[in-house]
Amino acid sequence: MLAALKSLLPAVGALQLLLAVTALMLVRYYFKSGFWHQLGVLEVKSWRILFFYTQSEYPGYATQEIYTMCREKGQPCAGFYLCTFPTLVAVDLELIRAIVAKDFSHFMGRGVSFDRENEPMSANLINLEGNEWRSVRHKLTPTFSSGRMRAMFPLVSACAEEMVAVLRTQAAPGETVSMLDMSARYSIDVIGSCAFGIQANALTEPETEFRVMGERAMRFSAIRLLSFFLPPRVSALMRKYLNVTMFDKDVTRFFNSVFEENFQFRQQSDVKRHDFVDLLLEIKNNAKLEEGADGKDSTGLAGNIDDIIQAQALVFFLAGFETISGTLANTMTELAHNPDVQDKARAEVQRVLAKHGGQITYEALHDLTYLEQVIEETMRLYPTTSNLPRIATEDYTLPIPAKNGKPSVIQKGTRVVIPIYAIHRDPEFYTDPDKFNPDNFTAEAKKARPKYAFLPFGAGPRICIAIRFAMMQLKAALAAVLRDFHLEPMKGSKDYPPRFRPGTLTTKTYGGNKVLLRPLTDKSA
Numbered sequence: 001m002l003a004a005l006k007s008l009l010p011a012v013g014a015l016q017l018l019l020a021v022t023a024l025m026l027v028r029y030y031f032k033s034g035f036w037h038q039l040g041v042l043e044v045k046s047w048r049i050l051f052f053y054t055q056s057e058y059p060g061y062a063t064q065e066i067y068t069m070c071r072e073k074g075q076p077c078a079g080f081y082l083c084t085f086p087t088l089v090a091v092d093l094e095l096i097r098a099i100v101a102k103d104f105s106h107f108m109g110r111g112v113s114f115d116r117e118n119e120p121m122s123a124n125l126i127n128l129e130g131n132e133w134r135s136v137r138h139k140l141t142p143t144f145s146s147g148r149m150r151a152m153f154p155l156v157s158a159c160a161e162e163m164v165a166v167l168r169t170q171a172a173p174g175e176t177v178s179m180l181d182m183s184a185r186y187s188i189d190v191i192g193s194c195a196f197g198i199q200a201n202a203l204t205e206p207e208t209e210f211r212v213m214g215e216r217a218m219r220f221s222a223i224r225l226l227s228f229f230l231p232p233r234v235s236a237l238m239r240k241y242l243n244v245t246m247f248d249k250d251v252t253r254f255f256n257s258v259f260e261e262n263f264q265f266r267q268q269s270d271v272k273r274h275d276f277v278d279l280l281l282e283i284k285n286n287a288k289l290e291e292g293a294d295g296k297d298s299t300g301l302a303g304n305i306d307d308i309i310q311a312q313a314l315v316f317f318l319a320g321f322e323t324i325s326g327t328l329a330n331t332m333t334e335l336a337h338n339p340d341v342q343d344k345a346r347a348e349v350q351r352v353l354a355k356h357g358g359q360i361t362y363e364a365l366h367d368l369t370y371l372e373q374v375i376e377e378t379m380r381l382y383p384t385t386s387n388l389p390r391i392a393t394e395d396y397t398l399p400i401p402a403k404n405g406k407p408s409v410i411q412k413g414t415r416v417v418i419p420i421y422a423i424h425r426d427p428e429f430y431t432d433p434d435k436f437n438p439d440n441f442t443a444e445a446k447k448a449r450p451k452y453a454f455l456p457f458g459a460g461p462r463i464c465i466a467i468r469f470a471m472m473q474l475k476a477a478l479a480a481v482l483r484d485f486h487l488e489p490m491k492g493s494k495d496y497p498p499r500f501r502p503g504t505l506t507t508k509t510y511g512g513n514k515v516l517l518r519p520l521t522d523k524s525a
């Protein structure tokens with residue numbers, strides 16, 4: 001029977017399978033109706049949830065609808081049942097704090113299905129759970145310390161200066177530049193340099209292989225995205241019979257070979273670049289020292305240390321590419337459309353540069369506090385992750401009584417969604433929430449707002465590990481652009497305010513963030 005199915009599947013095709021799975025999910029949805037009601041949790045029945053799973057619209061919209069419904073009804077959370085598992089949308093900020101921080105031991109994972117045996121690259125920090133995650137996180141954390149960032153800054157700064165040099169050649173009068181494209185090339189060059197120890201040259205050669213492969217790595221078809229969040233046994237069947245892997249095989253092969261080549265070179269040479277390759281090498285050497293008699297690292301890592309190290313290098317790419325390029329591109333679009341903000345940010349850059357001998361140094365970045373507000377406001381409006389996923393790794397009693405006032409116990413395996421996009425657009429926390437206003441992030445404004453009302457990097461022990469690295473990259477690039485250019489909106493553009501694109505893992509907008517650039521010397525002339 002199985003053999004017959006297997007031979008049929010290629011003919012059936014991914015799309016048909018997806019339709020069949022969707023139909024099954026719908027049936028299951030109706031079967032399970034009342035599930036949340038019985039638990040005393042507000043139950044959601046909206047067709048939008050299907051769009052959420054099939055990624056046919058920006059996933060922030062479906063959870064925003066649920067968020068608004070909860071707020072109107074005074075409920076801390078709501079649940080829906082689809083795709084064979086129950087999902088809870090947490091709305092109340094105290095409940096969110098409990099899930100991501102206070103009761104973290106019940107929610108240590110994101111619930112992503114992966115196959116370590118056949119795809120060692122998928123056993124990365126983002127996907128790992130439990131003690132293994134804890135161990136890898138503990139080993140990687142020092143990699144992002146401020147001392148390490150300071151040492152790495154020259155590599156990042158070189159890419160920022162290269163970007164403005166390329167922009168200078170592109171900023172012909174009246175010609176628009178796609179800031180999304182330029183930011184992607186910058187981000188690729190930074191990752192190539194810092195995580196793989198190579199010159200990717202995406203800024204000077206846009207179609208370089210590193211970039212092409214990088215963009216392929218980030219392209220997840222609907223079926224691939226769906227497979228991440230299905231129960232492990234269903235994903236395993238999809239892998240076996242449909243060949244649905246987490247990463248494209250060519251992509252894995254490419255990144256493996258680039259990393260291996262440079263890793264071996266570093267092992268055999270005395271070259272030190274103070275980049276992630278050096279630091280991963282250190283982790284490997286320390287792990288070897290800690291190796292137990294069974295050949296496994298004694299600190300809780302399962303599997304081969306070389307595979308573990310390689311998986312983390314790839315995660316720097318996966319987690320660091322589109323998050324940076326999208327945020328950078330959206331910040332530049334907002335600066336182009338908000339000339340007052342742009343003038344104020346540039347005045348700050350000029351003032352700070354004068355104080356630091358005319359150089360964009362690591363220390364100078366710390367003084368760019370208004371620029372930081374501008375970046376934070378961009379991340380509020382365009383959070384790279386619209387919804388933060390968690391999975392209950394144990395049964396859990398909700399700390400806030402739900403609908404019927406009685407304690408509600410959610411079962412192990414329940415998915416939890418923290419609706420970041422909706423929280424960031426809540427008028428209770430941000431007046432005129434759709435308006436770009438960096439004053440939302442003055443020290444006073446931040447103090448007056450609950451901590452969990454701003455979650456661009458997530459929160460709790462699984463918060464983004466690379467916040468310092470991310471801010472350093474963003475500030476270095478923006479300071480160089482503001483120093484050298486005036487940004488203006490594209491004439492007659494219909495892409496502002498930007499609309500969000502469906503079907504992407506990180507938040508993306510339509511239009512490619514096109515702006516007009518005027519070299520500052522021309523402007524003052």
Ligand code: HEM
Nearest residue numbers: 316319320323327384385456457458459462463464466470
């Ligand atoms: C604007 C830039 C960035 C944003 C907005 C961002 C945002 C996030 C978010 C929302 C999470 C999930 C946190 C949670 O579940 O609570 C995350 C996790 C993570 N990020 Fe970032 N990120 C950015 C840049 C980067 C960069 C540049 C890197 C690496 C070089 C990186 C590496 C990671 C890793 C490894 C995790 C998983 C951490 C764990 O599970 O322990 N991120 N990031």
